Amino acid sequence: MTTAPLAPVAQARSLLHLTTAYHQAKALHSAVELGLFDLLADGPATVGEVKDKLRIVHPLAKEFLDALVALELLEADGDRYRNSPAAQAFLVSGASEFLGGTVLQHARKHYHVWAGLTTALQEGEAGSGAEAHGPEAYPKHYEDPDRARQVMAHFDTFSSFTAEELARRVDWSGYKSFVDIGGARGNLATRVALAHPHLQGAVFDLPGLAPLADELIRERGLEGRVRFHGGDFLTDPLPSADAVVTGHVLPDWPVPQRRKLLARIREALPSGGALVVYDLMTDPATTTVHDVLQRLNHGLIRGDSSSSSVDEYRAEIEEAGFRVRQAERIDNLLGDWLIVAVKP
């Protein structure tokens, strides 16, 4: 079946919508930066009340709130505004699947990197709006506790949904322990441990994250069952466990370091132990426009251009001495792929 071609005005309109798509993103960014959804989580408010409480002075405050209604982030009820169900579920601080962390990361970092896209393409690196990037940037981010918290909120946004999928799709029944290598402050490890009470969990990440990881482990009542280990995964001893999880870590590194990390993980696992990898992997059969743009985003933010296909991941994991026994696309925010492999 062929679809009828769009009329010229419709084609032109869709291009106009494309070139102004950032209006939508920036309205969302500002609402989160201002704390609007947190304010309205306490109850509906008029424009005047929102202006007072959030110290907004611009005469366009009402137009701003109306734009958020049009974007289905707010609902209008007479002269009052309240959070839409989606905003209430995902954009209020403290929500169990909070997306505000990643919205702020996009507002403060990614948006500025994209503003330099033309320069980046012509000069070979992200524009001057980009702060430090690449794997060397992590320790720098963690020197400032507020910055570390922001970065963790961004990672948590993604790993909350991923944890649910890993808890469900990996057969954990044959394992007693796991370690999440590059597991940030342990959002994924603690969620998997909560879903599978027989598991002992561990997180290995840079030492600067220890206070935030310990805080989260305490908050989730998992002291004694999930432990944080600080170190450099390319040089320091890795904790041994029956299963190693690692996600959104390998693409940060050039091939020699990826190989080294996989070899070190293999060494840390017993025979029969599992390697669980989740990542954005290219797959021509299921690629969407979001996947392609997300890959461009990752490359710009990380400062490299590597993106591997599912087949390349399989080959790399098998070359490292594992046998792949499961490979599937999962239903997390990015539509990552999950590969489970066993050390023979």
Ligand SMILES: C[S@@+](CC[C@H](N)C(=O)[O-])C[C@H]1O[C@@H](n2cnc3c(N)ncnc32)[C@H](O)[C@@H]1O
């Ligand atoms: C893109 S994040 C992924 C975090 C988490 N796995 C997730 O999926 O949200 C990469 C992680 O690797 C950690 N990392 C980077 N270099 C590291 C190193 N040399 N040793 C240990 N951890 C490292 C970072 O601190 C960060 O938490």
